[in-house]
Amino acid sequence: MTIEMNVNSLEETQALAMKIATLLEPQDTLTLEGDLGAGKTTFTQSLAKGLGVKRTVNSPTFTIMKQYEGRLPLNHLDVYRLADSDEDLGWDEIFFGDAVSVVEWAHLIEQDLPEERLAIRIERVNDTARRFLLNPIGQRYEQLCEEIMK
Ligand SMILES: Nc1ncnc2c1ncn2[C@@H]1O[C@H](COP(=O)(O)OP(=O)(O)OP(=O)(O)O)[C@@H](O)[C@H]1O
């Protein structure tokens, strides 16, 4: 199942992320794919806001992961720079603790990802419009998608 959602503006992306944030539970994992500038970090910033994170969320490209305090802890990973390494960052602790995890460029660590997750692909339509493709993997995420579409 893939759900397609079209947004026409930055504000609509922010609203979608904020809505998803209200539905998240501990251990939820969201993967974000999409070209440079598609909006992965932008989406994550609003998700964080929706989770009650007060700190500024920046792209963690050079640190691989940043953690934030909110209603739930948020792990924000950008694994773009892990492409050629087998580094084990302690994936189980990252993905199977109480935090919500968001992974930009997740396919680069495919073998380390939880089997069940919400895979999100963001496609740039034009300067302001984006297409979100939501692919829930596992029952929890199918349920989450039903909530998102309500
Ligand atoms: N509807 C929209 N949704 C998301 N971003 C948008 C939208 N419209 C315009 N933008 C702009 O597109 C840019 C997206 O950049 P962002 O850093 O979020 O991309 P990214 O996918 O994280 O890229 P990278 O792969 O470099 O990390 C921002 O400048 C944002 O303001």
Ligand SMILES: [Mg+2]
């Ligand atoms: Mg980014």
